[in-house]
Structures are given as C-alpha cells and as structure tokens.
Amino acid sequence: MTAAAFPPGDGPRPDQTQSVTVRVPAKVNLALSVGPLRPDGYHDLATVFHAVGLYDEVTATAADTLALTCEGEGQADVPLDATNLAWRAAELLARTVGRTPDVRLHLTKGIPVAGGMAGGSADAAGTLVACDALWGTGLPREELHALAAQLGSDVPFALYGGTAMGTGRGEQITPVLARGEFHWVFAFAHEGLSTPAVFRELDRQRATAKEEVAASGVDAELLRALRAGDSTLLGAALRNDLTRPAVSLRPDLQATLLAGRDAGAIGTLLSGSGPTCAFLAADAVRAATVAAALEAAPSVRAVRRALGPAVGAHVL
Numbered sequence: 430m431t432a433a434a435f436p437p438g439d440g441p442r443p444d445q446t447q448s449v450t451v452r453v454p455a456k457v458n459l460a461l462s463v464g465p466l467r468p469d470g471y472h473d474l475a476t477v478f479h480a481v482g483l484y485d486e487v488t489a490t491a492a493d494t495l496a497l498t499c500e501g502e503g504q505a506d507v508p509l510d511a512t513n514l515a516w517r518a519a520e521l522l523a524r525t526v527g528r529t530p531d532v533r534l535h536l537t538k539g540i541p542v543a544g545g546m547a548g549g550s551a552d553a554a555g556t557l558v559a560c561d562a563l564w565g566t567g568l569p570r571e572e573l574h575a576l577a578a579q580l581g582s583d584v585p586f587a588l589y590g591g592t593a594m595g596t597g598r599g600e601q602i603t604p605v606l607a608r609g610e611f612h613w614v615f616a617f618a619h620e621g622l623s624t625p626a627v628f629r630e631l632d633r634q635r636a637t638a639k640e641e642v643a644a645s646g647v648d649a650e651l652l653r654a655l656r657a658g659d660s661t662l663l664g665a666a667l668r669n670d671l672t673r674p675a676v677s678l679r680p681d682l683q684a685t686l687l688a689g690r691d692a693g694a695i696g697t698l699l700s701g702s703g704p705t706c707a708f709l710a711a712d713a714v715r716a717a718t719v720a721a722a723l724e725a726a727p728s729v730r731a732v733r734r735a736l737g738p739a740v741g742a743h744v745l
C-alpha cells in the first residue's frame with residue numbers, strides 16, 4: 430500500500446499502529462483412536478476434539494519485518510524464530526496472498542507448552558486469523574482451513590473450536606452435535622512430552638505385541654453422551670490410544686491420573702499426546718475438590734479449571 434492510499438492528516442499511518450488480537454482455545458481429545466501408520470509417516474486418526482477455556486492470545490501489529498515475542502505459561506520453552514508455528518503461519522499466509530510478512534507477533538500463552546493441548550497449533554491458527562484481519566486479505570474459511578492443515582494436524586480445529594470430529598491425520602473437521610457445558614480440571618506436568626516420540630512409542634508397543642492395528646473409529650457411546658449433554662456417560666466413554674505409550678515414557682502420569690480419579694473425577698483422560706491430564710467433574714463444586722487434590726500431587730506442576738466447549742479462534 431502506498432502513502433497516497435491513507436487518509437490525509439498529520440496522525441500516524443494507520444498500518445503502523447493498527448493491532449489485531451485473537452484469542453484461541455486449547456483442546457482435549459475426548460476420543461483419540463489411532464489407526465495404522467500411513468506411508469507419509471502420519472497415523473490415520475479418528476478423534477473427537479473439544480475446545481476448552483484455556484487460551485493463548487496472538488497480537489499482530491504492522492511492522493517493518495517479521496518479529497516474534499512471547500510471555501506467559503512456559504515462555505522460556507517457546508522458540509522465537511522461524512521454527513515457531515506462529516512465525517510459519519504468518520510467512521505461509523503472506524506467501525499465499527503475495528505480500529511480505531511485515532508483522533510483529535506477540536504471544537500471550539495460557540496453554541502449556543508441549544502439553545498435548547495444541548498450544549503451538551492454537552498460535553498458528555490465531556496468527557492466520559490475526560494477519561488475515563490486519564492485512565485485510567479476507568480469505569474464505571476453507572482457504573484458511575487448507576493453510577492451517579499445512580501447518581499441522583491440530584491447527585484446523587483451533588479455527589473452529591466447539592466439539593468436532595477429526596479424521597484423516599486429524600485435519601479433516603466435521604461438527605459433532607453436543608449439548609451442555611462440561612467442567613474440566615487440567616493437571617500440568619513438570620516437563621513437556623514430544624508428540625512424535627509418543628506416536629513412535631505406540632508403534633513400538635504395537636510391533637512388540639504383534640498387534641493387528643484396527644482402523645480408527647469413535648465409539649457411538651461417546652457421541653450419544655455428547656448429544657445428551659450427559660457428563661456421567663461422557664466420563665465413562667473417554668478414550669485415548671496414546672495413554673499407554675505416554676505413561677510408558679512418563680510413568681509418573683499414572684499417579685496423576687489416579688489422584689484425579691480418587692478425588693471424584695467422573696472421567697480421567699490423557700490430553701492428546703500428554704503429558705497434561707484432563708479430569709471431568711460432575712459440577713463446579715466437584716471440580717474444585719478434584720483441583721485441590723491435584724494441587725497436592727507431587728507429579729503435578731500446576732492445576733487449571735476450565736469449561737468446555739469453547740469457541741474457536743476469534744478476534745477480540
């Protein structure tokens with residue numbers, strides 16, 4: 430854009446002061462069924478994503494060159510260079526629409542880093558939405574979805590939020606009928622866990638056991654529980670195929686899962702590839718009891734409570 434395109438006057442050029450902030454939720458996988466390893470190195474998945482009220486925020490401000498800063502949960506472990514998914518998202522969108530990625534990105538993290546709650550993916554989705562708004566590119570949602578899928582399997586869902594089925598490698602999203610609100614408690618671990626390492630451990634365990642790997646699929650019981658908004662049924666139907674490999678890599682996760690169950694959670698779940706553990710409580714009072722018990726568990730670094738479902742990436 431040239432200077433002539435701006436309205437006359439002595440004030441600052443609008444594109445140098447303009448900022449867009451986007452809030453993006455974390456996710457848990459209410460079901461995570463992992464099918465066979467595909468030739469491209471990904472696993473065929475059937476998952477039910479559920480967005481929860483723990484958020485990262487991405488602020489995009491017009492600048493001379495691409496720059497990235499970060500504060501909040503786990504900031505010391507967040508790369509601030511071209512390996513950051515937010516940086517890659519800005520570059521990808523700019524390349525797609527044929528412009529330079531002249532934007533300063535600031536991440537305010539509430540989602541644990543390498544926690545299995547799709548924090549980096551949330552930042553990538555938030556950056557796509559923020560830069561789209563800042564640059565006025567106005568890409569249709571399907572095009573943003575296609576860019577999101579290039580950045581990572583979990584990125585498209587962060588655009589939508591709510592509760593949705595993920596298939597393919599997780600990037601194909603279909604809404605799921607879900608009623609009501611669910612009370613969640615999250616136990617953050619002392620250290621993160623690498624997603625590829627957990628998938629590799631699953632493959633190793635399956636090969637050792639000479640298991641026939643079934644096609645991925647989601648139990649009808651879980652979908653019924655969501656349709657009915659029944660948290661007790663939902664608690665009983667939670668399932669994650671990555672639990673066994675994650676616990677084998679990080680045995681103290683078993684203590685965390687048991688601590689939440691013993692405190693009265695109606696459902697316990699490893700979040701994605703872990704190590705965050707998620708607990709479903711019957712109501713807000715019971716969620717507080719579960720949270721208090723987890724605060725005292727040595728295997729737990731921090732505890733958060735949140736409601737689900739939450740809305741997807743949105744401009745504040």
Ligand SMILES: C[C@](O)(CO)[C@H](O)COP(=O)(O)OP(=O)(O)OC[C@H]1O[C@@H](n2ccc(N)nc2=O)[C@H](O)[C@@H]1O
Nearest residue numbers: 470471472474581582583584598599624625628701702
């Ligand atoms: C565990 C989940 O969080 C569940 O939603 C996702 O499957 C992981 O999604 P993500 O972190 O966005 O993963 P990507 O960045 O796409 O892939 C990272 C690595 O995870 C493994 N991966 C991921 C997705 C998938 N369907 N199969 C895989 O085996 C692969 O080793 C891949 O190289």
Ligand SMILES: Nc1ncnc2c1ncn2[C@@H]1O[C@H](COP(=O)(O)OP(=O)(O)OP(=O)(O)O)[C@@H](O)[C@H]1O
Nearest residue numbers: 513514542543544545546547548549550552583624
């Ligand atoms: N914006 C970002 N925020 C956090 N980590 C990032 C980001 N961009 C890149 N990373 C790198 O990616 C790794 C995984 O981080 P992330 O927080 O996305 O994991 P995760 O939540 O377990 O992912 P998922 O649940 O999608 O598998 C980190 O260890 C970090 O090095």
